[in-house]
Amino acid sequence: MDMIEVKNLIFKYPQQEVYNFNNFNLKVKKGEWLAIIGHNGSGKSTLVRLIDGLLAPESGEITVSGIKLTPETVWDVRSKIGMVFQNPDNQFVGANVEDDVAFGLENAAIPREEMLIRVKQALERVGMWKFADHEPVRLSGGQKQRVALAGVIALKPEIVILDEATSMLDPEGRLAVLEIIHELNRVEHLTVISITHDIDEASKAQRVVVLDDGKVVQDDIPAEIFSHRAGLIKIGLEPPFSEKLKEELIKQGIKVPDEYLTKEGMVDWLWQLFSKQ
Amino acid sequence: MGKVLLGRYVPGDSIVHQMDPRAKLILSFFFIIIIFLANNWQSYVLLLTLTIGSIMAAKVNFAFFIKGVRPLIWLILFTVLLQIFFSSGGTIFWRWGPFNLSYFGLINGAYVFCRFVLIIFMSTLLTLTTAPLEIADALEKLMMPLKKIKVPVYEISLMLSIALRFVPTLMDETAKIMNAQRSRGVNFGEGNIMQQIKSVVPLLVPLFVSSFNRAEDLATAMEARGYRGGEGRTKYRVHYWHTSDTTGCAVFVIVMLILLFVRHW
Numbered sequence: 001m002d003m004i005e006v007k008n009l010i011f012k013y014p015q016q017e018v019y020n021f022n023n024f025n026l027k028v029k030k031g032e033w034l035a036i037i038g039h040n041g042s043g044k045s046t047l048v049r050l051i052d053g054l055l056a057p058e059s060g061e062i063t064v065s066g067i068k069l070t071p072e073t074v075w076d077v078r079s080k081i082g083m084v085f086q087n088p089d090n091q092f093v094g095a096n097v098e099d100d101v102a103f104g105l106e107n108a109a110i111p112r113e114e115m116l117i118r119v120k121q122a123l124e125r126v127g128m129w130k131f132a133d134h135e136p137v138r139l140s141g142g143q144k145q146r147v148a149l150a151g152v153i154a155l156k157p158e159i160v161i162l163d164e165a166t167s168m169l170d171p172e173g174r175l176a177v178l179e180i181i182h183e184l185n186r187v188e189h190l191t192v193i194s195i196t197h198d199i200d201e202a203s204k205a206q207r208v209v210v211l212d213d214g215k216v217v218q219d220d221i222p223a224e225i226f227s228h229r230a231g232l233i234k235i236g237l238e239p240p241f242s243e244k245l246k247e248e249l250i251k252q253g254i255k256v257p258d259e260y261l262t263k264e265g266m267v268d269w270l271w272q273l274f275s276k277q
Numbered sequence: 278m279g280k281v282l283l284g285r286y287v288p289g290d291s292i293v294h295q296m297d298p299r300a301k302l303i304l305s306f307f308f309i310i311i312i313f314l315a316n317n318w319q320s321y322v323l324l325l326t327l328t329i330g331s332i333m334a335a336k337v338n339f340a341f342f343i344k345g346v347r348p349l350i351w352l353i354l355f356t357v358l359l360q361i362f363f364s365s366g367g368t369i370f371w372r373w374g375p376f377n378l379s380y381f382g383l384i385n386g387a388y389v390f391c392r393f394v395l396i397i398f399m400s401t402l403l404t405l406t407t408a409p410l411e412i413a414d415a416l417e418k419l420m421m422p423l424k425k426i427k428v429p430v431y432e433i434s435l436m437l438s439i440a441l442r443f444v445p446t447l448m449d450e451t452a453k454i455m456n457a458q459r460s461r462g463v464n465f466g467e468g469n470i471m472q473q474i475k476s477v478v479p480l481l482v483p484l485f486v487s488s489f490n491r492a493e494d495l496a497t498a499m500e501a502r503g504y505r506g507g508e509g510r511t512k513y514r515v516h517y518w519h520t521s522d523t524t525g526c527a528v529f530v531i532v533m534l535i536l537l538f539v540r541h542w
Contacts, residue, residue: 090494102513107503
């Protein structure tokens with residue numbers, strides 16, 4: 001079943017002449033983790049904003065969880081989607097952690113008794129319950145993004161969209177956020193769309209779409225996309241560390257497997273090679 | 278710089294801390310009104326007792342209150358001096374042109390001084406024992422009747438709470454921009470007044486631009502989280518009116534009744 005379907009999408013920003021999307025099509029399956037990569041200005045953020053109804057297309061059809069996106073249904077569509085944005089500070093609305101998680105629930109007019117339960121559950125889920133009364137200044141970027149995720153979880157969406165949500169975080173914070181996403185995707189079968197510049201994040205997805213000037217240039221499993229080193233550099237992305245290591249090994253005259261290896265796969269292959277010698 | 282607390286709120290668990298912010302806000306206003314009823318030393322002693330009693334109930338260090346008076350000391354002294362030199366009546370001790378130092382002038386000056394200090398003590402007590410957000414909540418509740426004349430009460434209170442939430446964030450940002458501009462050779466707080474005003478420009482422009490960017494991001498995030506105006510939202514934070522709030526109000530009303538009795542008519 002398709003969770004999201006984008007058909008014949010045409011869009012440009014009001015002040016601009018060039019079309020960001022001209023006859024764009026994309027389908028996202030239910031329970032899938034899709035990573036969208038591409039250089040700056042390739043239309044990644046614009047695309048997810050269109051899906052969430054934050055921008056209105058000139059023409060074309062967007063269907064989310066069976067609901068066709070129109071000005072009348074935009075709030076229903078948004079209730080299916082939870083979004084986490086790039087800047088941890090600029091999406092923190094509440095005065096403290098629990099208030100911020102409650103913000104979305106207040107908007108959805110959830111009764112207070114249920115709100116108390118959902119806020120606690122969501123915060124425990126992301127490991128931030130003991131910070132419930134902390135103000136945003138007392139939190140790190142990673143903690144703030146976990147609170148933003150709790151705000152999304154509390155609303156029980158079907159789709160989670162991460163708009164470069166980990167790009168301003170330190171490695172530790174990034175890992176914590178990705179772990180939660182991974183669990184949401186695997187255990188609760190939430191559909192995840194993550195826009196990212198981070199190859200490691202993209203390699204966790206089940207499917208990667210490479211966008212360039214509003215067009216899908218590649219649509220495949222991560223292993224296939226990341227083994228094309230030259231292609232990655234062309235779209236302005238750095239190849240993953242394991243691919244760079246492979247390149248160096250080839251230069252040293254060592255035979256390496258052709259297929260893409262994850263970091264763990266690389267380690268396994270390396271020690272096997274070492275013990276054979 | 279991020280550690281600055283607006284309104285100098287001091288967390289605690291005294292009776293005053295636990296009172297409903299609405300009650301505290303009402304009583305603070307009430308106190309400011311009834312203090313104008315006081316017109317002899319007995320009535321000021323009564324109000325001083327009430328103030329000291331409230332402060333003791335709040336269990337807050339008295340030094341905070343002295344600090345609260347300090348920034349306003351020049352305004353107080355100026356007003357007191359005006360009272361002393363321009364009121365007449367009673368025995369006149371000294372006269373020079375339009376100025377005169379009279380018995381009534383001295384008495385009035387003393388009263389004005391007491392009035393100022395007591396009002397500052399009471400409002401300091403409000404901000405020391407009530408978190409800024411609670412005050413915003415109380416204002417929302419108390420402004421509710423204004424909804425009838427189409428005042429957007431929910432929106433005002435959300436704006437207030439977002440503004441409070443972003444004060445430390447923007448202060449951090451200011452510190453960062455100042456450092457960035459210093460590293461480019463801007464001197465803050467040096468030179469004559471014109472130079473100092475000029476040095477503020479490279480601080481304000483980036484701060485302004487970034488605030489607008491933040492506002493736009495925040496608006497998008499709020500919309501994505503389903504915010505569509507204040508109507509029909511439920512509330513996560515609630516405040517309950519306790520017996521101690523009623524007791525507090527009763528104490529203040531009794532004080533007012535005694536005040537009406539002891540004051541000169």
